[in-house]
Amino acid sequence: MHDDRNLVEARLKRVLDERIRPAVYPESVPLDVAVWHAPGEPVPVAEGLSAVPEPIAVGDGWGAPWGTSWFTVTGTVPAAWAGRTVEAILDLGFDENMPGFQCEGLVYRPDGTPVKGLNPRNQWVRVAAPVEGGEEVRLHIEAASNPVILGYHPFQPTKLGDKETAGTEPQYRLARMDLAVFDETVWRLVMDLEVLGELMRELPVEGARRWDILRAVDRALDAVDPQDVNGTASAARERLAGVLATPAEPSAHRISAVGHAHIDSAWLWPLRETVRKVARTTSNMTALLDDEPDFVFAMSQAQQWAWVKEHRPEVWSRVTRAVSAGRFVPAGGMWVESDTNMPGSEAMARQFVHGKRFFLDEFGIENDEVWLPDTFGFAAGLPQVIKAAGSRWLLTQKISWSRTNTFPHHTFLWEGIDGTRIFTHFPPVDTYNCSMKGSEIAHAARNFKDKGVARHSLAPTGWGDGGGGTTREMVAKAARMRDLEGSATVTWETPAAFFTKAEAEYSDPPVWVGELYLELHRATLTSQARTKQGNRRSESLLREAELWAATAAVRTGHPYPYEQLDRLWKTVLLHQFHDILPGSSIAWVHREAERTYAVVADELGGIIDAAQRALAGDPGGDLPLLFNSAPHTREGVAAGGASAPLAAGGGTGVRPRDGGGHLLDNGLLRVEIDGRGLVVSAYDLAAEREAVAPGRAANLLQIHPDFPNMWDAWDVDEFYRNTVTDLVDADEVVPGEQPGSVRVTRSFGRSTVTQLLSLSPGAKRLDILTEVDWHESERFLKLAFPLDLRAERYASETQYGHVYRATHTNTSWETAKFEACNHRFVHLEEPGWGVALVNDSTYGHDVTRAVRASDGGTTTTLRASLLRAPRFPDPETDQGVHRFRHALVPGATIGDAVREGYVINLPARRMRGDAEVAPLVTIDDDAVVVTAVKLADDGSGDVIVRFHEAHGGRARATLTAGFPITGVVATDLLERPIAEPRRHGDTVPLTLRPFELVTLRLKR
């Protein structure tokens, strides 16, 4: 037979594009349109509905950036349409090439009932099916003129990202406002032809199935009269029925489709707009659930649910009904889809506590799966947090974005630092916006790496970020692929249903140990330094506030601020969303975040101060109390207690250095700062060991050009290292005002930096306070410490422990980790002697090594990442003044690194009083680190203490309660009982495995 494949495929494309799709709406009449532009920020629905609008015509421009316009559309269904299905087509000026990221609308009836959202690929509103003719139609649209930030020429600097700089130019032009007849038969024909045409293109040309479909399509197109599509569509469909009815092969891949809309809680829009994005999408999805009995929709991020409940009660009631029916499903069990690299131990835990508790409280539903499709890599501390929260599965597809290495599995066990294993799935469809295109379904089946032992994968299906979620077209296509020869099968399911099947079929999955490092977006560890600093400070303040408020409550009956702490935690957790803490949002988001963190700090400071005052007693008392919030003894004050500190022995001498500069010596460390203000020696006097590599200088600021190929705020590309400028010229190197310190000032580019290097008496730690007035563009600032030390691996603090990474670049996997995350410390060691670098707010770092020709020794260079200056999406990223604290700790063990990491993050709070404060909880082993002391969330007054083994070894210790206890219960993160440990009076013997995390409820 002659090969006419190309001819028929081209025929299908043209007839579908030019004749069949346009015939879905064969007749239409214009609606009358009027508009009221809200003068400022969004107004309540009632105000928008009652505003007096002015006429506006299709073709007119509307919508200043970030504005809200309330459109009213009115019309009458023509009598001649009686018996037909009629829809309003409301095109606000959408660009259908982008599924979201632009203007959007939410349609209301005059009584305030939400109908559905309007999105670029979802512009219809059903009027009636069938109509009687003559119906009056009146709809209101709350339309948001959110500007396009990420356009056709992506990553261009724009002032549109902040209302204060965005101007007033109308962003959109009304495109179509019609009533139209909807020909459902033609629409179904479109769905048939799309599914078959897309499947056909994925099938092997050698296979019969491809040709069966081709012949059927050809015959169907013969049946279509291009001059009368509406009259002939039904006949055409009949000719496709046969090829649509042949079932899938028994070995076909099985896709669990989960209705989904990935809505970033803030990104290219401010937080307040996400509230409305969620309302629009949830309105769409409840409407679709009403229309499509097989469809299931899942929504993550308890915060987004809480927003609907608080701000859109009329939408919330529809959501809760759909939840009761089991078809609108809470997913993930976290407060937001947070970053997981940077959140500290307790914050990572509280993401689950507040997320899971919201769904439990509202619906009695507990999530077993963690839903993080888009998060930029996964810290090795996360598995045990997931387990401790009572969850057991993880979903993400982000690792498919890695640019260097291809991850070897789609379904596997992920093992964390303590040995916890979590059953994990990466959807092989490689997107969290699946649209049920044949190419996506075929890719998922082909790409799935666990063929032969597993058969199921998950496809998150729907447009996110203002795309409105799943569309009726996706549902129609999924229905045709439910059991279709040549295709993977598609079934709508909940995430839990998928995981149950996937786990059951895969008895011995492969294991991946350690972090799931994303080989992309590495600069998110550094961009928007003030946001990151706000997060770290807030985490430390929350620790202090809970500790002292709990102590004051138990010791003095001081009221415990349950609701205030709950609210403040949720605020901090929200800002750990995967485009806020990573610094990848527009200027508006980060400007607001900075203000919010200041308010959070004020409130938490108030809580801490009030509790400490209650504990200290008479402010005129003669005790100079130091409140020690750290988990280790500090200046002689017990962890979690307050007493008069012991005076540190000795002092720090400062004297001129031979050859210029200054020499600091406190009997433990001798530090030489040369005339350039660089640390050329940091000598551990007890160990008689030099930390700084010979001929090199530490505390060296280095600046690199930093213009990645794309994703400016997200990415630093490896070529940034090819060019470097060492900032060695100092304006001034002088003794600092405080004893034992040296101040260094430098100017470079349009910026200045002042550093205060100090050695405190009794501390084996060189403190470095760096203040930068940063006015660079597309530059990366690093603080370098070349160390005379050889180690195959180094440790970085992560949640409830530390993770090791290689110092070498043997394979592409190690090479790709050229920028990585730390919390409070990075630690390198040779057996018996190590060095730590601790920080108060930086996360990005890199470690490289070189063997010296001169003496054969190894120089291992550790660099903290301080600042970047990307110009997209915030053109002014990181401009202005920043302050960072670091400390170099020569001779540090891992335990020293842990302790100094806490010290630099927790200020010593001093207050006069008349009473010492005994700690609520004491643990007699420094390896066991307390991360939280708080009152139980249930209001019982019980004390909750959470701790973990922090050195990576075994710990045997005794916990002693500093108050009478009536019982002790081991709990999960949500403070629910899981076991009853042994107890002797007020003491509890502890045995912990490496990095093991334990939560105890001490009953009063």
Ligand SMILES: [Zn+2]
């Ligand atoms: Zn995202």
